Amino acid sequence: MSAEFFYTIEVILNGLMTGVMYSLVALGFVLIFKASGVFNYAQGVMALFAALTLVGIQNGQVPFAHLINAVFGTHLDTFGWHVPAFLAILLALGVMILFAYIVERFILKHLVGQDPIILFMATIGLAYFMEGFGDLMWGSEIKKLDIGLPQGANIWIESATAGWADGFYGFYLDNLDIWAAGIALVLVISLMIFSNYTKTGRALRAVADDNQAALSVGISLRTIWVIVWSLAGFVALVAGIMWGAKSGVQFSLSLIALKALPVLMLGGFTSIPGAIVGGMIIGVGEKLFEYEIGPLIGGATENWFAYVLALIFLVFRPQGLFGEKIIERV
Amino acid sequence: MPSAFVLDADIDTFPKLLARNAVKFRGKPAYREKEYGIWQSWTWDEVKDEVEALAMGMLALGLNAGDHVAVIGRNRPYLYWAMTAAQCCGAIPVPLYNDANAEEMTYVLDHCGARFLVVEDQEQVDKVLEIQNQLPNIAEIIYLDKRGMRKYDHTHLNAYVDVQAEGRAGHARLAPIMMERQNVMNANSTSVMLYTSGTTGRPKGVVLSNLNIISAAISSSEFDTLNAGDSVLAYLPMAWVGDFIFSIGQAFWNGFCVACPESTDTMQADLREVGPTYFFAPPRFFEGVLTTVMIRMEDASRLKQRIFRIFMAHAKKVGPALLDGKPVSFGDRLKYMLGDILVYGPLKNTLGLSRVRIGYTAGEAIGPEIFEFYRALGINLKQLYGQTEATVFITQQPDGEVRADTVGVPSPGVEVKVADSGEIFYRSPSTFIEYYKNPESTADTKDAEGWVATGDAGFFEDDTGHLRIIDRAKDVGKMSDGSMFAPKFVENKLKFYPNILEVVVFGNERDTCTAFINIDLNAVGNWAERNNIAYASYQELAGHPQVYEMIKGHIEEVNRSVAQDPMLSGCQIHRFLVLHKELDADDGEMTRTRKVRRRIVEEKYSDLITALNSDATTVSTKTEVTYEDGRKGEIKATVQISDAKTVTREAKAA
């Protein structure tokens, strides 16, 4: 087999791993949409906010330092300590759970029974509020996120596969991507087990299915919402860590939400495995397209190819690859 | 007389075999049952303990040696134990069909004079209490499931576990009595009494000795190399001789495990979970499963359909040859292996047949295509020919000599002969003792030399030595022009169409043959849905012109094939109708094992038959039906009659 063949494989592998990164973001959307029918526009910003919080905690930043300094004329910056990564992640998670609680308490609770479009609007508002709030809390400069994940090419794979064909120098795979893929996989499997085999998981699915019936068996909708938003916050944190480690923590991180949209269109808004497979298809599709066709038409196809692919899918399978096809029986 | 079959004295009854197994197979599962979603299992030594506890409990209740103990319920380990427990007390178990109606049940209970009844649940208790006033012999009723039983008068009603507890409590006193009773029993004592479903007349109580059952179990186990590692799913009626042989006879002899389904409805799922290695099912089961598979394939994606078609075609080509160990080219083997991964394996797995080492079907003829389908998948499905009176086995197909149109060679130890009249006779150590309280019938069936008339007509193939069955001997008749009339021959050909569930052909002493058709609601309903044919009821679908058109097509195809046979070409169907109701055991139109009671159908629908033999194109009729709860009702219908093209018999002359 020729080197060309192996390079194509390499493109596919890279596509798969990029796809998994998209899936991570899409997952957050799916969780909230499934449980409450709300398209959470703020999911991308949540990832940014989670990453900002993590970096802030790790570096011992004083929250709202700018504001405090401006009001009190102080020169606070950091506490001067450095929090270990593991602890910082736990603390950041705590913040996301607190955030979920606040969202439920101050927004969702008041919008019970409203049209989905109203709730969607509310999440747009939430997104912009959080963006400003994040800046205010942690500052707006670009930050580097490092929780000790290995970066750079995986030498072992590269050297092990080198020479499989003439002119082939081995697979170039980024360690961070490999880790991200692994973590995403573990996350998805745990989420599926959680939702299938635990009482809370069942309650989540129950609420997604029928509110009234869920109430009648003793499930509190508000508790479930807090749990769902916390889970989405957790997923956002993981996505934030991965994307932040890859390309720095900055405003553009919130735009990864845009990458998740075609994934959702492809995989369906209600399916966890759909988010993963959808992400992989988009990832592989756009990388392959860029690699094979891109040079012919001047490149930079990655920006739009995903949407075209998703559109084509929408035409043939509106409910998405794994979406529930609702068949009403009489 | 048949050659003597001698059993060692320490293993010539089932209680003795149980005692042997409790030692020999200690710790090995003997019974499994799914209860509350989990497979429970009992080892042979545990079974011995349970059986003896029940036996002693029944002794405490006053069970006498020689009493008949009726067992009514679906396949459950506890009910199998009840049969062995009865044997432990020197009593004779009589399993009954649990879906029998009050009248049938009254007849059998009265005929055998059962003193003890072991029943499954409240439903059966209610049924028995309802007829109890006609059955003065009933002394005690033992029920298994306590649900709903709290408020009943318990003077003669006993919960199974309570009886066992009583037995355990009285161990010191009762065990010696039990042992004494057991020791009196030997190979010649009655082991069980089974009522034949009887396609004609009243059921007859077939008395089978321990020798009958155990010799049949031994010979058949050797024939198919059954062993302790095998497993079966017990789902066929306990009153049927086959179930007694598989789930008790062979299981006790070999020490293999008998699994019972969770409920009647879960049989398919349980089959998948148990994955038996030894499996019996009537042709109807295999037909039904195949129909379901085909319907599901039609709903599958086009790619899947294609893969399925390509590999099934290949399987049909080489599967049976592989199974018979005939030479197959390497390429074909490779393709078959690929098919196994993609199609056959997953399919067998969903059907629950992936571990089946030996599969049998019997009772009715099986469609060659259906038979080949399973063989092609690599399932070693074979045919046997048997009867209650023979303790099942008369002929069997040996591995490597399996065909759809024969029933195999005489089973080991069985002598078979075909009389000049064409009727088949057999004798063996497993030949029944007698019909209970019915010496006339016994004499009619079994002659002084031990030859038993089967009532079936058939012949041995010269080149292979395989037996082929034509029809019930007394159903074979003559048409008015003197040519041979064998309804089964035509009916079976028609029943091989998935759309046709049941056929009854009439023509004895008439000019032409006519037929009643029952459509298969599953297959035809699916077809109707596919072709946008709306229908509100079975009756409406059955009378639909397009359905008639389709059935007519099938009949004409069969007519062409029947015309090929020089002897039977007169049996072509000239006119037919699609019945407005399904033939039903509750209405007495079929036996509980789902064989058509020709004579009853003929009487009940005489108006329809008259119409078939006239020029009428429609006929109005009223039919009495029995609902599940025993109430009677009536359906009125106007049934269409259609002509079918026949082929002239010139072929004969040429």
Next chain:
Amino acid sequence: MNASAQTYVTEDGRTIGTPIMEMKNITLKFGSVAAISDISFDIREGEIRAIIGPNGAGKSSMLNVINGFYHPQEGEIWFRGKRRKPMKPYQIAQQGIARTFQNIALFKGMSTLDNIMTGRFTHMKTNMFWQGIWKGPAEREENENRDIVEHVIDFLEIQAIRKTPVGRLPYGLQKRVELARALAAQPKLLLLDEPMAGMNVEEKEDMSRFILDVNDEFGTTIALIEHDMGVVMDISDRVVVLDYGRKIGDGTPDEVRNNQDVIDAYLGVAHD
């Protein structure tokens, strides 16, 4: 009517206790329209209590009041000897009141087993942490509750559909699964909203059998709504009759059947 609050034993040997739930002068209004006006009745422990009446009589509203979907403007609800404060439906479920719905409110995408398992929700106490790691207490609890659910499945004879998504089941079976879910909660009071609506004769008989068996085997107190008098009269111990939001009769089936107001109401209103 058996007016005294004494415990008594029925002819078929069931013990009927003191009132477990008392509705006192309940009035429920939607805007200015009164769905229920000044109705009082009680439900005694262990009995089958039917609430009947023509369509629009206020039966469903009454059930929704008991189960907390509606909050009455006036009146008191007493449950197990205590006056009940206005509560959310899920809190009422936690108190041991389970219900079914007229139009079947099952979780359609979930399997029969999962649906029934949700019925155990209020009995499962392990926190998210243990559930998250799925070992230890969470696993034990899951298995214990699965066992209870399996007994319910066995009781209602729905083993064959354990793994089937309920959306694919026929109507009659869905009704049974819904009953199973309510039963799995081992409720102190079981509310059934038209359990036999839309069923054929055979299914109705089955359902009646199951209701009687539930009451008999587990001693569950059952309150049920029906607008068809026939079946209800056969299976209930006492019957409340509503018409236009008022109570027009209350007593044993025989008493109610001979009550002139009831006869008038039923003759005056078309059966539909």
